[in-house]
Amino acid sequence: MARAKPESAAAPADADARDRLVAAAQEAFAEHGFKGATVRAICAAAGANVAAVNYYFGDKEALYVEAVKAAHLCAGRMDTVPVPPAGAPPVEKLRAFIREMVSRMHAPASPTAMKLMMREMAHPGRAAHVVVTEFIQPAAFALRGILRELLPALSEPELLMVGFSVMGQCLFYRQNRPVSELIFGKAEVDALTVEMVTDHVVRFTLAALGHAPPIGAKKPGGKR
Amino acid sequence: MARAKPESAAAPADADARDRLVAAAQEAFAEHGFKGATVRAICAAAGANVAAVNYYFGDKEALYVEAVKAAHLCAGRMDTVPVPPAGAPPVEKLRAFIREMVSRMHAPASPTAMKLMMREMAHPGRAAHVVVTEFIQPAAFALRGILRELLPALSEPELLMVGFSVMGQCLFYRQNRPVSELIFGKAEVDALTVEMVTDHVVRFTLAALGHAPPIGAKKPGGKR
Amino acid sequence: MARAKPESAAAPADADARDRLVAAAQEAFAEHGFKGATVRAICAAAGANVAAVNYYFGDKEALYVEAVKAAHLCAGRMDTVPVPPAGAPPVEKLRAFIREMVSRMHAPASPTAMKLMMREMAHPGRAAHVVVTEFIQPAAFALRGILRELLPALSEPELLMVGFSVMGQCLFYRQNRPVSELIFGKAEVDALTVEMVTDHVVRFTLAALGHAPPIGAKKPGGKR
Amino acid sequence: MARAKPESAAAPADADARDRLVAAAQEAFAEHGFKGATVRAICAAAGANVAAVNYYFGDKEALYVEAVKAAHLCAGRMDTVPVPPAGAPPVEKLRAFIREMVSRMHAPASPTAMKLMMREMAHPGRAAHVVVTEFIQPAAFALRGILRELLPALSEPELLMVGFSVMGQCLFYRQNRPVSELIFGKAEVDALTVEMVTDHVVRFTLAALGHAPPIGAKKPGGKR
DNA sequence: AATGAATGAGCCTTCATTCAT
DNA sequence: GATGAATGAAGGCTCATTCAT
Numbered sequence: 049m050a051r052a053k054p055e056s057a058a059a060p061a062d063a064d065a066r067d068r069l070v071a072a073a074q075e076a077f078a079e080h081g082f083k084g085a086t087v088r089a090i091c092a093a094a095g096a097n098v099a100a101v102n103y104y105f106g107d108k109e110a111l112y113v114e115a116v117k118a119a120h121l122c123a124g125r126m127d128t129v130p131v132p133p134a135g136a137p138p139v140e141k142l143r144a145f146i147r148e149m150v151s152r153m154h155a156p157a158s159p160t161a162m163k164l165m166m167r168e169m170a171h172p173g174r175a176a177h178v179v180v181t182e183f184i185q186p187a188a189f190a191l192r193g194i195l196r197e198l199l200p201a202l203s204e205p206e207l208l209m210v211g212f213s214v215m216g217q218c219l220f221y222r223q224n225r226p227v228s229e230l231i232f233g234k235a236e237v238d239a240l241t242v243e244m245v246t247d248h249v250v251r252f253t254l255a256a257l258g259h260a261p262p263i264g265a266k267k268p269g270g271k272r
Numbered sequence: 273m274a275r276a277k278p279e280s281a282a283a284p285a286d287a288d289a290r291d292r293l294v295a296a297a298q299e300a301f302a303e304h305g306f307k308g309a310t311v312r313a314i315c316a317a318a319g320a321n322v323a324a325v326n327y328y329f330g331d332k333e334a335l336y337v338e339a340v341k342a343a344h345l346c347a348g349r350m351d352t353v354p355v356p357p358a359g360a361p362p363v364e365k366l367r368a369f370i371r372e373m374v375s376r377m378h379a380p381a382s383p384t385a386m387k388l389m390m391r392e393m394a395h396p397g398r399a400a401h402v403v404v405t406e407f408i409q410p411a412a413f414a415l416r417g418i419l420r421e422l423l424p425a426l427s428e429p430e431l432l433m434v435g436f437s438v439m440g441q442c443l444f445y446r447q448n449r450p451v452s453e454l455i456f457g458k459a460e461v462d463a464l465t466v467e468m469v470t471d472h473v474v475r476f477t478l479a480a481l482g483h484a485p486p487i488g489a490k491k492p493g494g495k496r
Numbered sequence: 497m498a499r500a501k502p503e504s505a506a507a508p509a510d511a512d513a514r515d516r517l518v519a520a521a522q523e524a525f526a527e528h529g530f531k532g533a534t535v536r537a538i539c540a541a542a543g544a545n546v547a548a549v550n551y552y553f554g555d556k557e558a559l560y561v562e563a564v565k566a567a568h569l570c571a572g573r574m575d576t577v578p579v580p581p582a583g584a585p586p587v588e589k590l591r592a593f594i595r596e597m598v599s600r601m602h603a604p605a606s607p608t609a610m611k612l613m614m615r616e617m618a619h620p621g622r623a624a625h626v627v628v629t630e631f632i633q634p635a636a637f638a639l640r641g642i643l644r645e646l647l648p649a650l651s652e653p654e655l656l657m658v659g660f661s662v663m664g665q666c667l668f669y670r671q672n673r674p675v676s677e678l679i680f681g682k683a684e685v686d687a688l689t690v691e692m693v694t695d696h697v698v699r700f701t702l703a704a705l706g707h708a709p710p711i712g713a714k715k716p717g718g719k720r
Numbered sequence: 721m722a723r724a725k726p727e728s729a730a731a732p733a734d735a736d737a738r739d740r741l742v743a744a745a746q747e748a749f750a751e752h753g754f755k756g757a758t759v760r761a762i763c764a765a766a767g768a769n770v771a772a773v774n775y776y777f778g779d780k781e782a783l784y785v786e787a788v789k790a791a792h793l794c795a796g797r798m799d800t801v802p803v804p805p806a807g808a809p810p811v812e813k814l815r816a817f818i819r820e821m822v823s824r825m826h827a828p829a830s831p832t833a834m835k836l837m838m839r840e841m842a843h844p845g846r847a848a849h850v851v852v853t854e855f856i857q858p859a860a861f862a863l864r865g866i867l868r869e870l871l872p873a874l875s876e877p878e879l880l881m882v883g884f885s886v887m888g889q890c891l892f893y894r895q896n897r898p899v900s901e902l903i904f905g906k907a908e909v910d911a912l913t914v915e916m917v918t919d920h921v922v923r924f925t926l927a928a929l930g931h932a933p934p935i936g937a938k939k940p941g942g943k944r
Numbered sequence: 945a946a947t948g949a950a951t952g953a954g955c956c957t958t959c960a961t962t963c964a965t
Numbered sequence: 966g967a968t969g970a971a972t973g974a975a976g977g978c979t980c981a982t983t984c985a986t
Binding site for chain 5: 086087088098099101102108168
Binding site: 058076080082083086158166168171172176180185201202206209210212213217220221223224226227228230232244245249252255257258261262263265 | 393401407443454473480482
């Protein structure tokens with residue numbers, strides 16, 4: 049926020065102390081939550097002094113906010129990236145949106161970054177405002193716009209729920225992956241590649257909206 | 273003279289200290305997480321001594337596990353509940369399953385039991401095993417059975433993803449409610465009643481599976 | 497303030513932890529001031545745990561207040577003790593007042609208690625209100641009453657300054673003893689017994705007020 | 721090229737960093753004590769670097785000593801100032817001495833230099849020696865000389881106590897001003913001007929010594 | 945059986961100080 | 966000469982836990 053050197057985004061090892069601190073904080077906060085993570089552990093993991101977090105950020109909480117902000121920066125803005133075909137048909141836009149969303153949820157650039165974001169979303173607190181207004185809200189409105197094009201006759205609440213159905217499918221793969229692995233086995237879940245999931249969610253959704261043959265039908269075959 | 277023993281966990285009615293402790297722990301852990309909740313606050317809320325948690329459970333962590341276990345007991349088994357149409361057609365079974373699931377997830381205020389379970393599911397740890405094997409797993413297998421009946425031709429991975437799409441839609445309303453309210457406004461989100469959401473998820477899913485007209489179509493239109 | 501066992505006042509060694517804590521705190525605060533004294537050192541000196549001060553008093557500051565209050569309690573109330581001859585002639589009352597005041601300043605029951613009181617008086621802060629209203633104020637008003645009897649014609653400001661002259665003489669022996677010893681030598685200053693100082697201050701004051709022969713005159717001799 | 725060296729302490733006019741540091745230190749130490757004042761705050765107030773105090777003085781404590789020394793320099797020597805009547809009658813000398821002393825102690829607001837000196841005198845430590853030998857001692861001896869002239873027959877201890885009575889009256893107005901204001905109200909105490917206090921202390925003392933009519937007598941009475 | 949007084953480990957933070965520039 | 970980024974020691978305080986009762 050107040051620095052002029054945002055060079056290489058993820059700072060795993062050799063970046064300067066401040067960036068290493070943020071990276072370590074993401075990891076720690078994602079793993080143990082705000083209270084569970086200790087600044088001592090974070091500083092140790094970042095190879096910095098115990099006083100470093102107070103020196104660079106002034107506060108444990110400020111570091112937390114910074115970590116969440118960095119996480120969503122690292123994940124990229126949702127409103128700019130996903131919809132390459134600006135004037136394309138809405139079905140294509142939706143397909144692109146889901147593809148982008150699923151791929152982000154599936155194998156994000158920084159796993160811990162996503163994890164941290166999810167944690168904050170589940171229990172909004174200190175940094176919720178930043179994440180929501182800068183990261184989530186644009187995506188949500190973009191999706192709503194696409195869906196409105198596709199379903200011009202739907203009432204607002206119905207449109208809202210359609211959007212929730214799309215987001216629910218995408219978020220599931222991140223929010224409930226650990227439990228899924230416990231139930232069905234890690235191998236089974238890991239076998240689902242990004243492509244498979246993307247195709248499935250796109251098809252499931254488009255089928256529900258009447259823009260593709262239903263799931264039971266022969267793959268890309270005749271109308272039946 | 274007083275009580276026989278603090279043996280059987282679930283207390284029938286008048287709630288002695290041990291049960292009040294578990295109830296208070298559910299509330300506290302659901303609200304502040306494991307580290308955030310203090311045993312002092314829990315004991316105070318339960319009207320018990322500071323040493324009560326150690327006396328009854330031996331450990332803060334043991335109390336946590338007990339609280340989560342009690343939560344899933346309180347929430348009820350997922351495989352037994354939605355049985356109304358035991359041998360009914362699979363579409364009806366699916367409808368019943370979704371109805372049950374959505375209504376459980378939907379509780380607007382905060383049935384602390386569910387909240388606590390969700391927290392534990394998001395970051396599986398201490399008590400994940402019990403919750404998963406006794407609560408989630410049966411539900412997941414029940415859903416898988418229903419879907420298999422509906423879609424006999426699907427491959428295993430495809431079936432898995434269909435189940436994830438159903439669960440994703442249902443869970444969304446609990447896991448992402450706070451953020452949804454931040455984005456679209458609390459009023460908009462609260463306006464979605466259990467009935468509306470149930471109907472929507474059922475219809476969206478059945479439409480995707482080809483067992484109902486798609487969402488865009490005229491609502492109460494012809495059978496096709 | 498909230499305990500029911502004010503048994504033996506000064507608790508040097510075997511009293512319960514709380515009292516030992518207050519005693520140690522008096523010593524430490526008197527010696528190093530509020531910020532200079534550490535709760536760790538205080539607890540160590542009291543043979544108590546590091547958390548003891550927070551357990552018994554909740555705060556370092558609360559302990560400070562308690563220490564100051566205990567100090568003035570230990571020194572005794574000023575309004576009740578000194579004026580035995582209730583209806584005696586004012587000169588006698590003044591003599592008694594000065595005697596009491598000087599002897600307290602000179603060799604108080606607990607040297608550190610007095611020192612602590614003086615410190616707080618010099619830089620009033622946290623505990624000033626208690627000390628002033630409960631200990632200093634009564635003494636000041638008692639003195640003012642005595643002086644008003646002696647000097648009925650004096651204006652208020654003049655009476656105030658006469659009181660200050662009396663108090664200034666008495667307090668000097670406590671507030672500036674260390675410096676006095678540095679200048680004139682410890683032996684010289686220590687040679688001044690309570691009796692000598694009392695007699696001197698009484699005589700100096702009464703002489704100034706015209707109720708005794710001046711200092712230069714032959715001791716208790718003729719009018720000159 | 722810039723300045724020769726930070727050698728001579730007292731700066732004449734434009735105040736370079738070192739001098740600003742000392743000034744800021746006086747203020748801070750006088751207000752918050754040694755531990756209470758932070759070098760960061762001092763440097764900030766002096767518009768200097770955080771490392772400036774260590775660079776110029778080597779130590780926080782060294783800066784403290786320097787500040788106290790500068791304070792006593794700034795306050796001026798006590799033996800040289802009140803010389804107006806060099807060979808005047810001793811009564812006049814005493815009058816001049818008290819006048820000088822009272823006016824120095826009386827400064828109503830906060831000439832930080834004096835405040836700092838008083839603090840150090842109350843708890844002699846690091847810098848006590850310099851202050852005493854260079855500032856207090858000369859004044860004390862000057863006073864003793866004057867009193868010896870006035871009271872040639874007195875024993876040494878008696879003379880000492882007379883000196884203490886004079887000093888006690890003067891110092892009272894600085895050492896106990898805050899408490900006095902708390903007891904009698906700020907307005908009452910502030911109403912006592914330097915002139916009033918000077919006149920009172922002179923008269924009180926001279927009366928005690930038999931060189932003026934006692935306090936109770938008619939104010940502007942005959943010379944006697 | 946059940947309590948609450950007491951403990952010690954550990955947390956976040958501050959602060960005087962240093963070192964490379 | 967003078968700076969400011971960075972450090973480590975220490976401080977106040979919280980909290981889960983225990984031990985006599």
